[in-house]
Amino acid sequence: MTQHRERNKNLGLAELIAIALGGMVGGGIFTILGISVSLIGNLTPIAIIIGGLIASLAAYSYVKLGLYYKDEGATYSFFKRTYPSSNFSASAIGWFIIFGYISTLALYAYTFSSYAISSTDFADNIWVRKSIAIGVIAIFTFINIWSVNGMGKIEDLMVYTKLIVLTIISVVLINHGTMDFGSFVENMSLDLKNSNAFSILIVASLTFVAYEGFQLVINAVNEMTNPQRNIPRAIYSAIALAVLIYVVISVGALFAIPTEEIIKNKEFALASGAGNILGSLGTNLVIFGAILATSSAISGTVFGSSRQMSVIAKDGYFPNILSKRKNNSPKNAIIAMALISSILILIGGLELILEFGSVTFLLVSLLMAIANFKIRQKTNSSTFLTVLSILGLSIGGILILYYELTNNWQQMIAIIIIYILLAVGAWKFSRS
Incomplete structure (x- = not known):
């Protein structure tokens, strides 16, 4: 999506919404669906909506800071400029x-x-x-190094195609489902009795990672028309559309696929369920949609995050070698992103990666809310909404850690160790 922005110097609202949706609607919905159903069953759509509300709270501070600073560096630059005298703060936000x-x-x-x-x-x-996960990262790493322009030309097509495919999948599942709306509501009532508010809020917090990506709009601030008007409209519209897409997909899955099957095949539940309904055609349609969605998200993440890593390295908070560019391409940063993500895949399973990602973006968003609170008069922010954002994001992070502590303390220790290592790394580079 970053390449899309480079090629278009006059981005309007429609293009900005597409940028945000391209970042958000990636592999998240395919991943969180099975895990969510295994925890709260038919209440999954409710948790997805609450997750969207948490994302909206996070977006409030991003929008206010984006309108005030108008800096394409977004998260890292916002925090660095809000706390200019604190090297550790800048380093920590960069690492996180x-x-x-x-x-x-x-x-x-x-x-x-x-x-x-x-x-x-x-x-x-x-x-x-x-092995395949590491292999696909290697492929997009090679493509980003070899031909960024080539990938940029198909990025828009991939984004819009995946949205169409996901819509088709949802409609097919709902129309061919064995459950009617009345039965679905009845099952929701039963799950509500068997679940507690903590479980729903925990899942809502876990789904936060599926909304990561709306920040990409701010990266395009130098290439958009009327930022003051279009930044908030694009971000809030994209989050609302993402909530709608996720809810429709989850309802379609719950209508058509038995919950025990979603739980059993939680990492590829949609493909398994569609296959039972429509045979190989349904399976292949879902697989195509998932591969397309994750491919565009992998490409955009490799491209955008490697450039942000290069900027942070140039400021001295990562090894200087990561700041080096050739033909404006941060090849060393691209390779570093690929290697570290591959190591994370090797040492952790799906849930560890999901929960670490959710906690990290909740934490980063919390830091953005705190930064916005510090200069709330300058950004013309509501004290109530800013404090509400801080509380909501804090509760979300605490709930994920509570879930880890009570269900998988070994995994929680792994997450804590990762954060300790990140903090030590940030501290070391902030001193130098």
């Missing part, structure tokens, strides 16, 4: 945002591989899945 992107890159690649082999004999082979 980059490793957040690394986790989403790993998540998209993991989802790509899960769907790519979902109809083969290797569907349950974890090492084949991880």
Whole structure:
């Protein structure tokens, strides 16, 4: 999507919404669906809506800071300029945002591989899945280094095509589902009795990673028409559309696929369910949609995050070698992103990657809300909404950590270790 912005110097509202949706509607929905249903069943659409509200709270501070600074560096630049005297703050936000992107890159690649082999004999082979995930990252790394312009030309096509395919999948599942609306509401009522508010809020917090990407709009501030008007309209519209798309897909899946099957095949539940309804045609349609969605998201993440890594390295908060560019392409940063995300895939499973990504973007968004609160008079922000954003994002992060502590403390320790290493790295480079 960044290449799209480079080629268009006069971006209007429609293009900006497409940029945000291209970043958001990637592999997230395919990943969170199975995990969410395994935790709260038919209440999944409610959790998705709440997750969208949390994303909207996060977006409030991004919009206000974006309108005030009008800096294409977005997250990193906002925090650095708000706290100009704190090297550690700038370093920490740089490390957190980059490793957040690394986790989403790993998540998209993991989802790509899960769907790519979902109809083969290797569907349950974890090492084949991880190998393909690393392989697809390598492919897009090579393409980004070799021909950025070539990828840029098909990025818009991939984004709009995947939205059409996802819509078709949802309509097909709803129309061919064995459940009617009354039964669905009845099942929701039963799940509501068996679940508690904490479970719903935990899943809502986990879904936050599926809304990561709306920040890409701010990266285009130098190439858009009327930023003051179009930044908030584009971001809030894109989040609303993403919520609608995710809800329709989840409802379609719950209408057509038994919950036990979604839970059993949670990493490729849509493909399995569509296959039972429409045979190989349905399976292939879902696989195509998932591969297309994750491919465009992988490409955009590799492209955009590597450039942000290069900028941070140029400021001295990453090794200087990562700032080097050739023909304006940060090849060393691209390779570093690919290598680190591959390591994350090797050491962690889908849930670890998902939860680390969700916590990271909740944390980064919380820091943005705190930064906005500090200069709320300058950004003309509502104190109530800014404080509400801080509280909402804080609760979301705490709930994920609580879930980890009570359900998989070993995984929580792994996440904490990752954060300790990130903090140490940020501290070390901030001192030098």
